[in-house]
Amino acid sequence: MLHIDNLHAFYGKSHVLHGVSFGVKPGEIVALLGRNGSGRSTTAKAIMGLVDCQGQIDWKGQAIVGKKAFEIAHLGLGYVPENRDIFPKLTVHQNLLLGQKGSGKGSRWSFDDMYQMFPRLLERQHTEAGVLSGGEQQMLTLCRTLMGDPDLIIIDEPTEGLAPKIVELVGQYLKKLKDRGISVLLIEQKLTIAMKISDRALVMGHGSIVFEGTPDELNANTYIRKEWLEV
Incomplete structure (x- = not known):
């Protein structure tokens, strides 16, 4: 590959x-x-x-x-950098939305998948990403990359x-x-x-x-x- x-x-x-x-x-x-x-x-x-x-x-x-x-x-190819690179003024859900390529149709991953994988992100989906903890930001960055279906x-x-x-x-x-x-x-x-x-x-x-x-x-x-x- x-x-x-x-x-x-x-x-x-x-x-x-x-x-x-x-x-x-x-x-x-x-x-x-x-x-x-x-x-x-x-x-x-x-x-x-x-x-x-x-x-x-x-x-x-x-x-x-x-x-x-x-x-x-x-x-x-998807890339999760070590500095996480979230969009701090956007919400968790908006960060995930930005990770999609095209409409997201046909992707192996959905918003529900992300929230099931990390329920904490579901709880914080309308929270600005910049106030998340380091662990939550790491979850978000991983999930945002997966939303691009790499x-x-x-x-x-x-x-x-x-x-x-x-x-x-x-x-x-x-x-x-x-x-x-x-x-x-x-x-x-x-x-x-x-x-x-x-x-x-x-x-x-x-x-x-x-x-x-x-x-x-x-x-x-x-x-x-x-x-x-x-x-």
Whole structure:
């Protein structure tokens, strides 16, 4: 579904990604792990056309390097950034409405789905998003992205700053995305949620992939965990 080969990315003259290569299969949850500054978020931004990059990124066989972010989104990729990026002066319901592509007809997701998934959003549907808690904003950003009916969702640090109960809830619903045929690229620094729900784990260090394997293989690799991860 998503194939990346020899990807390099740049912020001005700063060379951040160095030959990153990996793929995501249909219905798969892949965790992209690493310490702060390892290149995980830059990889997500490169996929979504938000940074200058060179190399190959194919989405369902179509090359997307050089396309604009909105063009990539309309091809079926969803992105949940780590800063959440809600519209603070709009209500919860209005934020969800903005996530729809077209009329929303034929989508796998509806407003009812979102409110059933996170009942707290139903309670707050007429509340301005800017006054929501951090956990509620994370729920809203995830749901707004799902309203666009993506085939793959890239979610950056979804558990950052959340209470343990909300972390577990987010993990449960990321797994449920597979039931609707959605792939997930989960960018995380913490191992707890990633090791529970992922089919494969990738570890980044200094802008490159330094490990690829199953969560069990990563758990058994003490060198990688010690050298490249926060444990």
